[in-house]
Amino acid sequence: MPSLYLNLSFGLYFLAMILYTAGLFFSIKTLPFIARIFLALGIIGLSYYLHMRWQVAGRPPFSNMFESLVVLSWSIAIVSLYIDIKYKIKSIAAWTTLVSLLALGYASMLDKEVAPLLPALKSNWLTIHVLTCFVGYAALTVSFVSSAILLCKKKEDKGLDAISHKMIAFGFLFLTLGIVSGSVWANSAWGTYWSWDPKETWSLITWFVYAIYLHARFRKGWKGRAAAWISVIGFLAMVFTYFGVNYLLTGLHSYTG
Amino acid sequence: MSIKKTKAWRFLSSVKLAIWLLAIIAVLSLVGTFIPQNEAPEFYIAKFGQVGQGALSKTGLDNIYASWWFILSLALFSLNLTVCLLNRFPIRKHSMGTIMTHLSVLVIFIGAFIGMIFGEKGLVKIPEGEEISYFISKGKKIDLGFSIRLNDFIYTEYIDKKEKLLVYPVKEGSAHDAHDFSMAATGETPLAEVNAEVGSESGIAGTGSKVKILRYLPDFVMDMSTKSVMSRSNTPNNPAIEVELKGKGGDTRTFWVFARFPDVHKGPGADYKFIYEWVGRRPKDFISKVAIIKEGKEALKKDIRVNEPLSFGGFRIFQSTYDSENLGWSGLQIVKDPGVPVVYAGFVLLITGFIIIFYVNPIIQRR
Numbered sequence: 046m047p048s049l050y051l052n053l054s055f056g057l058y059f060l061a062m063i064l065y066t067a068g069l070f071f072s073i074k075t076l077p078f079i080a081r082i083f084l085a086l087g088i089i090g091l092s093y094y095l096h097m098r099w100q101v102a103g104r105p106p107f108s109n110m111f112e113s114l115v116v117l118s119w120s121i122a123i124v125s126l127y128i129d130i131k132y133k134i135k136s137i138a139a140w141t142t143l144v145s146l147l148a149l150g151y152a153s154m155l156d157k158e159v160a161p162l163l164p165a166l167k168s169n170w171l172t173i174h175v176l177t178c179f180v181g182y183a184a185l186t187v188s189f190v191s192s193a194i195l196l197c198k199k200k201e202d203k204g205l206d207a208i209s210h211k212m213i214a215f216g217f218l219f220l221t222l223g224i225v226s227g228s229v230w231a232n233s234a235w236g237t238y239w240s241w242d243p244k245e246t247w248s249l250i251t252w253f254v255y256a257i258y259l260h261a262r263f264r265k266g267w268k269g270r271a272a273a274w275i276s277v278i279g280f281l282a283m284v285f286t287y288f289g290v291n292y293l294l295t296g297l298h299s300y301t302g
Numbered sequence: 303m304s305i306k307k308t309k310a311w312r313f314l315s316s317v318k319l320a321i322w323l324l325a326i327i328a329v330l331s332l333v334g335t336f337i338p339q340n341e342a343p344e345f346y347i348a349k350f351g352q353v354g355q356g357a358l359s360k361t362g363l364d365n366i367y368a369s370w371w372f373i374l375s376l377a378l379f380s381l382n383l384t385v386c387l388l389n390r391f392p393i394r395k396h397s398m399g400t401i402m403t404h405l406s407v408l409v410i411f412i413g414a415f416i417g418m419i420f421g422e423k424g425l426v427k428i429p430e431g432e433e434i435s436y437f438i439s440k441g442k443k444i445d446l447g448f449s450i451r452l453n454d455f456i457y458t459e460y461i462d463k464k465e466k467l468l469v470y471p472v473k474e475g476s477a478h479d480a481h482d483f484s485m486a487a488t489g490e491t492p493l494a495e496v497n498a499e500v501g502s503e504s505g506i507a508g509t510g511s512k513v514k515i516l517r518y519l520p521d522f523v524m525d526m527s528t529k530s531v532m533s534r535s536n537t538p539n540n541p542a543i544e545v546e547l548k549g550k551g552g553d554t555r556t557f558w559v560f561a562r563f564p565d566v567h568k569g570p571g572a573d574y575k576f577i578y579e580w581v582g583r584r585p586k587d588f589i590s591k592v593a594i595i596k597e598g599k600e601a602l603k604k605d606i607r608v609n610e611p612l613s614f615g616g617f618r619i620f621q622s623t624y625d626s627e628n629l630g631w632s633g634l635q636i637v638k639d640p641g642v643p644v645v646y647a648g649f650v651l652l653i654t655g656f657i658i659i660f661y662v663n664p665i666i667q668r669r
Binding site for chain 2: 165167215218222232247249253254257265294
């Protein structure tokens, strides 16, 4: 199937990223505004691409690494746009747009062929499981970006800390929904809701790191840098759950590679 | 002195302990993803040597998630949670969400525990046409109270549109020394292109002849004494299709075309060159057509597929594995887990609790 809309979105993301970055150096008010429009158009283009792929394949477009990266890029862009509209922090917008662009760039290097669905994935749980996981991934990525910027700055930044915390709360809820939906699906496909498969285990490790973040924050008053470090560790665990397990370990999820 | 003021109680209800336990369980789980779990001793000997295997088996690192120290850390974690929950009494309105999320983890553990004690699970391999009425779980024989008969096992594959039989004209002089795929490469147009699916057919351009696909074998072998053909396994070691060539006058010839050996079919189709372009097939469906027999009568018929188990008499039956050699049997996983509803209740509690903590409480506080 044609990848016109995929390339178009890549271009729009790129322009948005350039304009956001320019906005960091030149205080021209229209720059972030135009960047926002490009990002929104990029999201629309990618939504249309995913929709078309869904139609052509006759199944949800969430079955291999290429498709999952497109969904990841799409969901990061959406969360990023929301945060940009709500908080208007240029550095976060520039970096999250870059991450989204990189995900799409990496995707476009992979095999784009529309392959039919393997028997294990033929389930209504596929859409629920993938979407909840990726919304979670997107929010946790934005939280990471916010924490990383905070760590690079010399002065404490309460705004960045608050965004990071908000995104972790949201991302943690969706990570939980992703794990729970995966668990329920596993039970209906294999008869076990938990089997310590590497992907499952790593999602639990990620969940534990963010649980530590929330407890340290709520009960021990960890804020700013200390909290940001946990957010970075959580993000690394998340990245390993997503990529590392597919490339380095084998298990029930190995068909996604 | 009330128990809540003792040192032990304060230690057990501390957030510090909770954070440490979360970190310890995370690290132990992590180790288990890098050391392959629950493999046979020979596997570990091959990978880590005799000494390594001995050490892994002694420490339980080859079965981390069931080792005493992993279970102990989970038990301590549960104790920590319980004490924290008891500290929340009497319950106040704003701590509802927190209580729900923490209680949910305990509920999930209880569900898992019920499954461990009262659950049964076992794999049965049923040959086609036969039936079973029991399975082995935890070394014990479990009677189903009915029997499962496998009427048929069906394995289907997706056939890529690019997988085709191509028919080329044979030019004089170039007959058989012309190299296999070079014809297609030089851009010569085929006289016919037939989808590799069994049953599909096509006319050969300008001749009035027709080709038809009769059979597909993933691993072609011929018994030399009887001249009968069969598939040695379900692995595509030697994919072949049987082709029927019908001439204008109605004369028919059938022969085999091999993806890996394009020169083999010499005799029958000397006027044409047949190329079987094999792409690689992906599994489409594993279907066990089963019947449940209770008290001598057939109670139910069902197609069990991956993602479509059969529930009967308190057991759930899943498509699990199959005979990849000859498709002669199907491997079904039989499961009984009374802990599942408890675990699911825990899931609901967990998610509801989160929504209350992160989204309902802030709204209430703002008022």
